[in-house]
Amino acid sequence: MKRFTPFEHWQTTCLQSGAFAHLNTLFALDQYKDWPTLDELNRHTIINANNQPLQFIDNAEFEQDGRYYESFIYETGKVPTRQHNWHDLFGAFMWHLFPKTKALLNRLHIDEMAAQQGTQRSKMRNALTLFDECAVILAVTDTSWIEAFREHQWHEVFVTRREQWQSEIRVYTFGHANYEMLTQPFIGLTGKALFVPVSPDIFCKDLVSQYNYLDERLYEMIAIDRVLADNSAMSPLPLLGVPHWYEDNNNADFYVNTDYFRPKRRKNNK
Template sequence: MKRFTPPEQWSTQYLTTGAFADLADLFKIHELTDWPSCQWFSQFLNATTSQGQAIRFVEDEQFADESRYYEQIIFETGHVPTRQQNWHDLFGGFIWCLFPKTKSLINHQHIEEIKLHGLKERSKHRNALTLFDECGVVLAITHTQWQQQLRDHQWEHAFVDKREEWGRTIRPYMFGHANYEMLTQPYIGLTGKALFIVVPDDIFCKDLSSQYAYLDQRLYEMIKFDDCLRDNKNLSPLPLLGVPGWWTDNENPEFYSNTDYFRPKRRKRT
């Protein structure tokens, strides 16, 4: 895990461009000269638990003797245990700020699953919630053909032939904070889990905060009412370094010829 030493650790290469560009735009993380405190997040937070308690980040040390599970602490107190100088928890904090309704709902559904199955047994639903929470990428699309192409692993068609469409008819939004953490030290093979959301044609013309607010509401509705995370069937593998704009090497079309990373769709056996 990287530790913060101001200011060199805040590399502009990683924290203002690519997958981090939205964080730089909305939180100005590249301008910080010290590691953000738990209190620093309060200026961006507008989140509550499903019971109406305000979400607050609290230093993890305060829960050293706590017997409750992480999700139980959040649900019952509104306090999010947060490790200091820790990339994983830092990015987790940003996601709470960007997707407050969805994060609260996921927390609530974890608790409901714990009530049904206990802490030792992890249901398919709870596994899907965790997978999306850690590795999810929202792919906002204006045409459903994107979903079919990427689910079918038509990588070169989606990433090369239709490259100019990224930002126009499709745009990625990171949800999984573990993805962000791993992208601080990127490697070939790094893969997220895509969830597709059909959006209006004009969504990408709105300011960035409005885009995230819209997606947060849609995600909330899809998870709560459409039960899209009942299991992981709606989550599709997405090679993160292949996303246009997220990795400079993918500007060369030859980058996508690595079939160990950009794997063809496995045929189902009959």
């Protein structure tokens, strides 16, 4: 009987979920017999917003440094990376997929800290952190999807319009904490959706080109349109409802659980 390494065990279980399809395609995760090394993560050149070449380093160097996490990355270009750790591995992958946006988030943290008065974090810093950890990009060719999601019309978007997924809407995970939690999915797992209207021809391009395009658009939306000035642009997304991300959602009855697929909370007008 073949004995699997811990990483190979994950390859044959959680990493086969549709939620990891993009990572399996772009990073060929099935090639690894064990966790990717720092050298493997550093194969491609990435530049941060301070014009520093990015380097994934052992977390111990950061722990001995004493600087704040975002300051350390911005000033040195070094990203602390714990070995055999899903959170940090997926974080490294996101730097590769969204280099401009990740660098922008890092710089905006620095700018916000410089402008900060007192110890309370700004609304923008809270939004930047939530986006970095939990964002899911929903690229849509028809903006009616946006209103349906914001109104929590879960049956419409996940059941009635299920066949339109891929042709009118596609999902791209940005938040590395989402990926980490999807290795052990549970009812209640929810991300934060940010909607990006796109032309249908974007979906005709190869996956690398799609991510490059989204990286540019996210940079513009955050830097120019200021969509992360606070949390209001992001909408709850029950991650296990995404078609092909969770086996049980092949049955429409999966979506009747209102503790998970919650109706829109209406404000009391009294």
